[in-house]
Amino acid sequence: MSNELIRLAHGAGGRLTGELVEELFLDRFRNPELATLSDSSRLETGPGRLYFTTDSYVVSPLFFPGGDIGSLAVHGTVNDLAMNGARPLYLSAGFILEEGLERKLLERVVDSMARAADAAGVKIVTGDTKVVPKGLADGLYLNTAGIGLRPEDLPLLGPEAIREGDAILINGSIGDHGAAIITAREAGFENCTISSDSAALWELVAALETGGVRLHALRDATRGGLGGILAELADQAGAEFLIREEKIPVREEVRGVCEIFGFDPLFLANEGKMVIFCPADESDSALEILRRHPLGRQAAVIGRVTAAGSSRPRVTLETLIGGHRLIDQPSGELVPRIC
Amino acid sequence: MSNELIRLAHGAGGRLTGELVEELFLDRFRNPELATLSDSSRLETGPGRLYFTTDSYVVSPLFFPGGDIGSLAVHGTVNDLAMNGARPLYLSAGFILEEGLERKLLERVVDSMARAADAAGVKIVTGDTKVVPKGLADGLYLNTAGIGLRPEDLPLLGPEAIREGDAILINGSIGDHGAAIITAREAGFENCTISSDSAALWELVAALETGGVRLHALRDATRGGLGGILAELADQAGAEFLIREEKIPVREEVRGVCEIFGFDPLFLANEGKMVIFCPADESDSALEILRRHPLGRQAAVIGRVTAAGSSRPRVTLETLIGGHRLIDQPSGELVPRIC
Numbered sequence: 001m002s003n004e005l006i007r008l009a010h011g012a013g014g015r016l017t018g019e020l021v022e023e024l025f026l027d028r029f030r031n032p033e034l035a036t037l038s039d040s041s042r043l044e045t046g047p048g049r050l051y052f053t054t055d056s057y058v059v060s061p062l063f064f065p066g067g068d069i070g071s072l073a074v075h076g077t078v079n080d081l082a083m084n085g086a087r088p089l090y091l092s093a094g095f096i097l098e099e100g101l102e103r104k105l106l107e108r109v110v111d112s113m114a115r116a117a118d119a120a121g122v123k124i125v126t127g128d129t130k131v132v133p134k135g136l137a138d139g140l141y142l143n144t145a146g147i148g149l150r151p152e153d154l155p156l157l158g159p160e161a162i163r164e165g166d167a168i169l170i171n172g173s174i175g176d177h178g179a180a181i182i183t184a185r186e187a188g189f190e191n192c193t194i195s196s197d198s199a200a201l202w203e204l205v206a207a208l209e210t211g212g213v214r215l216h217a218l219r220d221a222t223r224g225g226l227g228g229i230l231a232e233l234a235d236q237a238g239a240e241f242l243i244r245e246e247k248i249p250v251r252e253e254v255r256g257v258c259e260i261f262g263f264d265p266l267f268l269a270n271e272g273k274m275v276i277f278c279p280a281d282e283s284d285s286a287l288e289i290l291r292r293h294p295l296g297r298q299a300a301v302i303g304r305v306t307a308a309g310s311s312r313p314r315v316t317l318e319t320l321i322g323g324h325r326l327i328d329q330p331s332g333e334l335v336p337r338i339c
Numbered sequence: 340m341s342n343e344l345i346r347l348a349h350g351a352g353g354r355l356t357g358e359l360v361e362e363l364f365l366d367r368f369r370n371p372e373l374a375t376l377s378d379s380s381r382l383e384t385g386p387g388r389l390y391f392t393t394d395s396y397v398v399s400p401l402f403f404p405g406g407d408i409g410s411l412a413v414h415g416t417v418n419d420l421a422m423n424g425a426r427p428l429y430l431s432a433g434f435i436l437e438e439g440l441e442r443k444l445l446e447r448v449v450d451s452m453a454r455a456a457d458a459a460g461v462k463i464v465t466g467d468t469k470v471v472p473k474g475l476a477d478g479l480y481l482n483t484a485g486i487g488l489r490p491e492d493l494p495l496l497g498p499e500a501i502r503e504g505d506a507i508l509i510n511g512s513i514g515d516h517g518a519a520i521i522t523a524r525e526a527g528f529e530n531c532t533i534s535s536d537s538a539a540l541w542e543l544v545a546a547l548e549t550g551g552v553r554l555h556a557l558r559d560a561t562r563g564g565l566g567g568i569l570a571e572l573a574d575q576a577g578a579e580f581l582i583r584e585e586k587i588p589v590r591e592e593v594r595g596v597c598e599i600f601g602f603d604p605l606f607l608a609n610e611g612k613m614v615i616f617c618p619a620d621e622s623d624s625a626l627e628i629l630r631r632h633p634l635g636r637q638a639a640v641i642g643r644v645t646a647a648g649s650s651r652p653r654v655t656l657e658t659l660i661g662g663h664r665l666i667d668q669p670s671g672e673l674v675p676r677i678c
Contacts, residue, residue: 008675009670009671011675012562012563012669012671012673012675013561013562013563013567013608014562014563014567014668014669014670014671014673015667015668015669015670016670016671017562018571018668036497037575038422038423038497039392039418039419039420039422039423039558039559040390040391040392040419040420040422040423040425040485040487041390041391041392042388042389042390042423042495043388043389043390043391044389045389049381049382050381050382050383050384050389050486051379051380051381051382052379052380052382052429052431052464052465052484052486053378053379053380053431053465054431054432054433054465054466054467054482054484055433055467056433056434056435056467056469056482057469058435058469058471079378080378080379081378081379083377083378083379084377084378084379084381086379090391092391092392092393092484093393094393094394094395094433094482094484095395096395096397096435096480125391126391126392126393126484127393128393128394128395128482130395130396130397130480130676130678131675132397132477132480132676133675133676135474136475136476136477137475137476138471138475141435141469141471141480143393143395143433143467143482143484145391145393145431145433145465145482145484146379147389147391147486148379150381156381158375158377219378220378222352223351223352223353223356224351224352224353228352228353232357236376269352328354329353329354329357330351330353330354331348331353331354331355332348332351332353332355334351334353336347336350336351336470336472337469337471337472339469
């Protein structure tokens with residue numbers, strides 16, 4: 001059974017689709033909502049503000065040190081909810097499979113999704129499978145949409161809430177995911193030890209809030225890297241940020257890969273890193289909470305908001321040698337298909 | 340601007356992604372939820388049971404008589420919610436674009452999505468764009484997930500609610516979508532007048548319920564066609580259905596295409612047709628309500644539930660000449676990539 005290849009008929013909605021769903025998905029994503037196999041799934045949510053998000057995943061290669069397209073698709077969508085302070089509850093999964101894909105490979109991806117969802121406390125409750133002819137995809141593409149809930153009595157997080165003087169923190173070293181993908185693609189880096197940082201960040205967010213930190217804004221530093229998302233946030237907030245390069249954690253191996261390939265870790269993608277904006281006098285307490293968690297051991301205060309309500313939003317980097325450099329959104333393509 | 344081609348950088352999360360989002364998506368899907376461009380969108384729902392669904396769309400060709408991948412992606416997901424009696428409220432949109440795609444073509448698809456969403460009363464509130472290298476997709480693939488709400492005081496719809504004696508209705512002729520796709524692909528059918536039936540069915544569902552029809556189950560007859568979804572429903576319900584071929588509306592042109600290509604309209608896909616299960620004594624009233632609506636002019640009672648709680652669930656077709664034939668789920672691939 002597991003040596004089978006995916007055929008067009010697996011996406012045709014007939015008996016083969018049904019078998020694939022029952023044997024492969026139902027078994028791994030076991031939950032009562034999905035088990036009805038209804039056109040749509042009925043959810044229990046309770047009171048609170050509802051959040052909704054989606055991402056498609058086209059990462060290449062499908063498996064890389066520290067993760068795969070399945071765990072990435074869970075973490076990415078869970079994090080998009082967490083960045084608004086919403087507890088992730090439910091995910092959908094939409095598969096686009098390439099004809100000829102090994103069923104075994106699909107099983108590995110689905111296993112990984114199921115583990116990641118379990119660990120993140122979310123349920124995959126609805127899904128869809130399509131198959132396209134050989135050559136019209138790259139193994140498989142995956143979409144996850146997600147629903148989360150934020151208690152009504154907690155304030156809204158976002159660029160509007162960023163204030164002058166806010167501290168800017170990050171929960172760990174940057175560029176790991178981008179560097180892991182680059183080295184996974186290149187011959188000669190088989191012994192490279194860089195793992196993706198792909199991880200679900202909700203627990204960290206919850207720890208900060210239950211620890212009493214008054215969060216203003218969160219953003220995960222995915223595509224565009226730390227530099228890209230800070231530039232975007234400054235624009236959205238109408239604010240000016242000052243970031244100190246010496247404070248930004250970068251792993252030695254990542255720095256090495258960047259030197260070899262000519263990349264700046266500031267613009268390399270992360271999949272388990274977020275920037276945190278909170279009042280300056282709460283940054284010590286935030287740091288302490290972050291460092292207590294495995295995903296925040298290397299957390300650092302990397303800068304501050306020097307102006308809000310600015311007519312010239314910008315991000316300034318104070319370099320290691322004390323110079324100042326403006327950080328802009330990357331305009332081109334640094335590393336394609338990192339997620 | 341509009342003669343541009345989509346580049347890998349449009350999916351990289353940097354400035355070009357931002358421009359694409361602002362110029363192309365925000366302008367067309369204009370709504371306050373999307374405009375925040377947050378990681379996830381905050382929704383207003385009000386009380387009721389929440390429903391969640393997703394579908395990916397890989398239809399070929401992207402444009403066909405009666406619709407395109409954009410309108411199809413809205414209708415399909417709206418209908419998945421409507422089949423549970425849930426009012427469709429919010430959609431997500433995940434684009435996977437092929438490098439080199441004409442921006443003009445993408446604009447047409449997005450325009451079509453926006454019109455379909457407006458007409459169906461849903462808002463596209465969150466989205467994502469990825470770009471894959473030329474040759475690794477077929478123009479574009481699209482995923483929509485949807486959220487809908489059903490009032491708490493209305494009963495749950497589904498196979499469990501199907502009862503012996505229930506009438507089985509359909510809202511119009513079958514096989515239109517499948518036949519439209521087939522003829523759109525074949526040379527020599529340029530003058531063919533078959534249009535897809537792609538449409539949002541929520542209004543019809545709402546009309547039935549506000550008209551007092553006690554719905555038991557609904558299912559849209561998409562992949563697998565009317566025959567396929569009846570066989571699946573019979574299995575899920577543990578029920579036996581008797582369907583009368585002479586009652587099933589089939590357009591002459593669709594019958595003609597089926598004869599030429601050797602298809603059975605019973606298994607051709609529909610994108611605006613649903614089967615309706617309701618108490619037999621309400622079928623006249625249901626028919627009347629359906630026929631008053633443009634999407635139900637040709638509605639018909641096509642059969643009935645002959646047994647519930649059956650140990651041998653099955654669908655029997657009484658043919659035009661009075662014979663009986665068991666209807667099973669199609670095992671293979673009838674027409675690939677119809678949605």
